[in-house]
Amino acid sequence: MGPAEAKGGAVHTLTTLLAAGIAAGTPLLFASLGEIVAERAGVVNLGLEGMMLLGAVTGFLVMDASGSVWPGVLAAVAAGTVAAGVHAFFAVTLRANQIISGLGVTIAGAGLAAIIGRSVVGKAPKTYFHEVRVPGLGHIPGLGTILFHHHVLVFAGYLIVPVVWWVLRGTRLGLHLRAVGENPAAADAMGVPVALYRWGAVLFGGAMAGLAGATFSLAESPGWTEGMTAGRGWIAVALVIFATWDPLRGLVGAYLFGCLDALPGWDQANQVLNLQPTLLGMIPYVATIIVLIAVTVLGLQRRLGAPQALGAPYVRGE
Amino acid sequence: MKAVISLGGAVARRAKGPGIQLGAVAAGIGLSALILMTIGLSPGDSLTTLFRGAFGSHFALTQSTLKAVPLALCGLAVALPLRIRLWNIGAEGQFHLGAIAAAWVALSLPDLPTGALLPLTIAAGMAGGAAWALLAAIPRAIWGVNEIITTLLLNYVALQLLAYLLTGPLQGSQSLGFPISDVLPSGAALPRLGSSLIHAGVFFPLAAAALLIAVLRFTKWGYEVRMIGASPEAARVSGMSATKSILVTLGAGGALAGLAGTIEVTNTFGQLQQGISPGYGYMAIAIAALAGTNLVATIAVAFLFGGFVIGGLALQVLSVPQAFVLMLQGIILFCAVGGARLAAARWGRPRRKEAPSTP
Numbered sequence: 001m002g003p004a005e006a007k008g009g010a011v012h013t014l015t016t017l018l019a020a021g022i023a024a025g026t027p028l029l030f031a032s033l034g035e036i037v038a039e040r041a042g043v044v045n046l047g048l049e050g051m052m053l054l055g056a057v058t059g060f061l062v063m064d065a066s067g068s069v070w071p072g073v074l075a076a077v078a079a080g081t082v083a084a085g086v087h088a089f090f091a092v093t094l095r096a097n098q099i100i101s102g103l104g105v106t107i108a109g110a111g112l113a114a115i116i117g118r119s120v121v122g123k124a125p126k127t128y129f130h131e132v133r134v135p136g137l138g139h140i141p142g143l144g145t146i147l148f149h150h151h152v153l154v155f156a157g158y159l160i161v162p163v164v165w166w167v168l169r170g171t172r173l174g175l176h177l178r179a180v181g182e183n184p185a186a187a188d189a190m191g192v193p194v195a196l197y198r199w200g201a202v203l204f205g206g207a208m209a210g211l212a213g214a215t216f217s218l219a220e221s222p223g224w225t226e227g228m229t230a231g232r233g234w235i236a237v238a239l240v241i242f243a244t245w246d247p248l249r250g251l252v253g254a255y256l257f258g259c260l261d262a263l264p265g266w267d268q269a270n271q272v273l274n275l276q277p278t279l280l281g282m283i284p285y286v287a288t289i290i291v292l293i294a295v296t297v298l299g300l301q302r303r304l305g306a307p308q309a310l311g312a313p314y315v316r317g318e
Numbered sequence: 319m320k321a322v323i324s325l326g327g328a329v330a331r332r333a334k335g336p337g338i339q340l341g342a343v344a345a346g347i348g349l350s351a352l353i354l355m356t357i358g359l360s361p362g363d364s365l366t367t368l369f370r371g372a373f374g375s376h377f378a379l380t381q382s383t384l385k386a387v388p389l390a391l392c393g394l395a396v397a398l399p400l401r402i403r404l405w406n407i408g409a410e411g412q413f414h415l416g417a418i419a420a421a422w423v424a425l426s427l428p429d430l431p432t433g434a435l436l437p438l439t440i441a442a443g444m445a446g447g448a449a450w451a452l453l454a455a456i457p458r459a460i461w462g463v464n465e466i467i468t469t470l471l472l473n474y475v476a477l478q479l480l481a482y483l484l485t486g487p488l489q490g491s492q493s494l495g496f497p498i499s500d501v502l503p504s505g506a507a508l509p510r511l512g513s514s515l516i517h518a519g520v521f522f523p524l525a526a527a528a529l530l531i532a533v534l535r536f537t538k539w540g541y542e543v544r545m546i547g548a549s550p551e552a553a554r555v556s557g558m559s560a561t562k563s564i565l566v567t568l569g570a571g572g573a574l575a576g577l578a579g580t581i582e583v584t585n586t587f588g589q590l591q592q593g594i595s596p597g598y599g600y601m602a603i604a605i606a607a608l609a610g611t612n613l614v615a616t617i618a619v620a621f622l623f624g625g626f627v628i629g630g631l632a633l634q635v636l637s638v639p640q641a642f643v644l645m646l647q648g649i650i651l652f653c654a655v656g657g658a659r660l661a662a663a664r665w666g667r668p669r670r671k672e673a674p675s676t677p
Contacts, residue, residue, distance in 0.1 A: 046466065090652065090655060094656055094659040095659065096655045096658075096659045099405060099466070100607050101652070103607075104651045104652045107600055107601075107645075108645050108647075108652065110600075111643070111644035114644075115354075115357065226639075231470070231471065231473075235471070238471070241464065241467075276482055276485075278485065281481075282475045282479070285471045285472070285474045286471075288471055289468050289471050292463055292468060293461065296462060296463040297463075
């Protein structure tokens with residue numbers, strides 16, 4: 001093998017890693033976008049992992065029953081939304097501790113997902129989202145493979161990010177939502193219905209977590225196994241801090257973490273690092289911890305953009 | 319909807335203290351039975367099977383007690399840091415590191431007499447759990463890094479580490495390629511009480527809770543922990559540093575979870591392998607939250623939940639997966655939170671402001 005050929009091989013290998021990273025980052029992107037919106041409205045949602053599992057199992061079950069993927073995606077979104085409704089009821093309406101409520105959703109959601117999915121554990125999927133190459137764009141050398149040769153949900157991610165960014169930043173809806181998260185008393189005085197906005201934001205977060213779950217069970221690793229999201233919901237929660245509550249930075253973070261997530265499988269296929277797969281499997285989690293520490297340490301210097309009223313229940317007149 | 323909530327509030331307000339928790343347990347069991355009904359199982363049969371399997375015979379009670387030991391220790395591992403409003407979501411990982419460290423020491427020193435090997439094994443397990451907790455506690459104490467996320471993510475690292483060790487350095491010579499260690503020397507196991515299956519480990523949660531209660535009540539540091547827990551701001555203004563309390567509560571919690579892992583690997587399984595925890599560390603969160611950081615209540619709830627784990631095994635006969643127990647515990651947690659909120663607040667007019675949830 002000549003040097004030129006080796007270089008071509010290396011570029012190709014890197015291209016496959018980046019492409020795999022974008023695909024693996026897509027569920028992280030959905031989940032963290034939803035969490036950004038919920039937290040911007042002042043509600044922490046630690047139920048992401050449970051909502052993703054419920055979305056994954058519901059999506060797979062409905063796909064299995066209907067024989068097609070889109071009803072599965074819709075069902076997954078609905079499942080995530082319903083689970084988020086439980087969190088919203090406790091965290092917003094009852095003003096319970098948001099951390100306990102979120103953890104409750106994760107614990108009960110993981111259990112419920114295992115129960116309703118018990119008949120399809122390990123079952124081969126009838127159908128799933130296949131990769132498609134976008135006409136034209138998909139044939140750009142390198143970039144085409146990295147960005148435009150994926151299953152459809154990846155492309156959905158490209159579209160949702162600017163929409164969420166614009167809604168949060170440039171619309172009345174987004175302004176009110178952020179006001180509810182920063183200073184609910186002031187928002188309330190201006191006539192913004194605080195509880196309604198918080199409910200809406202939490203439900204949107206649940207819908208996105210459900211979509212993230214479907215991305216696992218219908219596209220990334222088609223099928224259902226107990227606990228198949230393996231902590232990705234928690235990585236998404238960490239990503240929100242990394243993204244400083246900004247959807248565009250969330251996008252960068254999600255694809256970056258997607259690359260780390262894809263690293264073990266990619267390395268086994270390409271034999272670059274030649275580490276034990278179990279050691280490689282630690283990388284996404286360890287990297288998230290290190291990044292979280294780094295972001296927090298740097299955050300001491302400047303304000304991090306966390307909504308002021310994050311985690312605080314709102315009671316009129318206090 | 320509002321009528322239901324008001325009614326719930328009226329009921330909950332009449333129930334005082336543990337009444338809410340007991341009501342929540344009953345309501346959670348009822349709701350879970352309804353969920354089983356929707357997947358085609360008779361709620362009556364399921365609940366009978368669950369409770370008979372958990373508490374219905376001498377054997378069942380013995381097994382439930384044995385399961386309550388790791389659950390109570392992990393519950394204390396969550397409840398202690400919660401006293402200063404820190405969430406230790408990582409008892410699962412600390413449990414595994416305890417098991418790994420204990421097994422490693424026991425396998426490395428097989429020729430030691432029991433009198434030396436047993437304390438060494440226990441110390442190693444507790445140190446392993448504590449070290450794992452400190453990986454999250456130190457960044458929390460120095461820079462304020464969110465401990466909820468770090469402790470949780472370390473659980474996954476611990477599982478990967480276990481998988482690595484079981485296919486590498488700790489893989490047994492007779493494992494035939496399976497990820498399992500050699501059998502631990504019998505000297506590393508805790509002695510049994512008489513002829514029963516119950517081992518001396520049942521005293522550990524009781525001793526730990528008694529020690530912690532005494533320390534919290536009678537020492538200067540315990541006073542600081544109670545102050546910080548009651549009002550972090552007031553404690554800071556009066557010159558108390560939270561750093562030590564963060565390190566000690568999380569570190570001690572990790573040591574207790576590590577002790578739970580030690581007991582499971584030395585006594586229940588006898589060798590290091592995967593699947594040594596059905597999610598004790600996660601159940602511990604529900605236990606501690608349900609017990610409201612009360613250490614004695616933590617042990618009582620752990621006994622109940624230990625019964626659920628054993629009863630859940632009996633339910634598998636009806637093809638209900640083990641995860642049912644996790645769901646049941648999550649739903650009980652919701653009922654308790656809801657009940658407490660309804661009891662504390664007249665509808666729409668809480669008596670006092672809730673503290674923000676973010677640490």
